Amino acid sequence: MDQMIIANVALDIFCILLCLMPILYLTSAHRYKIKLNQYFMGLCISNALMILGDIGDWAIRDIISSGEKILLTALTLLYYISSALVLFFISSYVKEYLKLTKRQSKYFILTVAVLCIVQVILALLSPLTGSIFYINENGYQRGNLFLLSQVIPVLNMILCIICIFVNRKKLSGREMVFFHLYLLLPPVSMLIQTMFRGLGIVSPIITLNILILFINIQHEQELAFHQREKELAELQIDILLSQIQPHFLYNALATISHLCRHDPEAARKATKEFSMFLRGNMDSLHNRNPIPFEQELTHVMNYLSLEQQRFHNRLRIVYDIQHNNFKIPPLTLQPLVENAVRHGILHRDEGGVITISTAEAPDAHIVTISDDGVGIEKAKTFANLGEHAHIGIENVRSRLQAMVHGTVEIKSSNEGTTVTMRIPKEGM
Structure with missing residues (x-):
């Protein structure tokens, strides 16, 4: 050789x-x-x-x-x-x-x-x-x-x-x-x-x-x-803090206090839902990965149940869950639903309906939150809109893109707002 x-x-x-x-x-x-x-x-x-x-x-x-x-x-x-x-x-x-x-x-x-x-x-x-x-x-x-x-x-x-x-x-x-x-x-x-x-x-x-x-x-x-992981962690903290606002804590506790005097059984149920809501928020601090959609939906249902205790027939919810076998970043659905409640239907004296629906497309999982409220442009005229809604939506958009390559699309008119989340199957 x-x-x-x-x-x-x-x-x-x-x-x-x-x-x-x-x-x-x-x-x-x-x-x-x-x-x-x-x-x-x-x-x-x-x-x-x-x-x-x-x-x-x-x-x-x-x-x-x-x-x-x-x-x-x-x-x-x-x-x-x-x-x-x-x-x-x-x-x-x-x-x-x-x-x-x-x-x-x-x-x-x-x-x-x-x-x-x-x-x-x-x-x-x-x-x-x-x-x-x-x-x-x-x-x-x-x-x-x-x-x-x-x-x-x-x-x-x-x-x-x-x-x-x-x-x-x-x-x-x-x-x-x-x-x-x-x-x-x-x-x-x-x-x-x-x-x-x-x-x-x-x-x-x-x-x-x-x-x-x-x-x-x-x-x-x-x-x-x-670096993106660090930014996601910061976004998670931001979204957590944006969802545990003092006004919601005060209102929820005031509602439970009122029920304790007039309907102890309803107060017991509301206390449990409030506890589950807080746990869902706290758990998100330790969860850096997408969670099953059913888990996120349960968290939203606890939130909405507490709000219904306050607003009764002014807040009506329709669940049209056709597909739930997918994952979603934690605290992604709830900020969008909260915006629909606070900045949509509650600006109407008679209230309105929020519909949460899911569907499966060939290439994506689709989640839709729609309301028949006043619409985004009209909601901006109310003093309490502030930056909270904008920050919440942008946090959702950023986390959805970073974690599952998903997108958020918003369509709004005077007859209501529809928010659509698309989660690509390949992003999972």
Whole structure:
């Protein structure tokens, strides 16, 4: 084994060890639970396997036995199949990082998958047809369609570059530079290695790019994730404080005090509901994840029951729950319902009806809160609207987007207001 071969084998082994570093990091502290990290781990693992397969080409040059031929064939198949996985995972990483729309994501990943499948099929057929490679007494040899196996990664990288260019406004200048380094350097190194066989630079270049990507983009993305976690915690406290307003506590306690004198049984029930309402708010401080919709609905029902004790027939509730098998951020529904009560129907002398309904769409869970109150514009003329309603809605909007990629849509007129929350199924 000459010195060039020894150097290439040693370099491949070193690159495999380098790939293990981000893998070990991402498997610690449950970082792998984040989808973006899962794609990056897949990229590192498939790259390590690709390099392992590449070692066979350098280490097994003269085929003496059938066992060596089988081993070299298996390693070469591992190389080509893993190279297809590298393409798939880097494309999936780009898709997730850019937060592509559902339509963009569908066509982008479908095209990438077709290219990767073609690569895998050609590789699997090669031991029989010699299309990409074949093994003879001199070891690994390139087949007639070898160049096609090099064109496929280039096409994939071009797709990624186009995708990044179309969504360039989502990236900083620094992110653009490092993504393009990763996407452009491997094809260049492949071209050089194709022209000068014996020069093993593809594996080191790809591995180096993975580490650069990890240090400069992936790590920053994780820091940004933790920053969002901190902001979510602050939003949770804000929303909690906005819902436990002194006026509500005073009014609820005054209502319970009144019931104690006139209807002890109703007072007992109201006290229990008040206790459950407070518990629901306090529990949200310790819950950073979405909760079952039924749990959030129960919290809202406790709140509304207390308000009905005060306003009686002026506040009427309709529940139209057609679908409840989904999760929602805690304290998301209640602020919207409270706005409907305080700034909608209670500004009408005769009161009104609040309808809470749910439905299931092909791509989302839908929650609707509608009222037949005075509408947002007219409600602004009342002195007690203040900033509370606006802060509550914006907190809901921010938390819904951050935790489940959901949206809030508001339609209002003089005949009432309808608030619609859409929670994408893929966001869960």
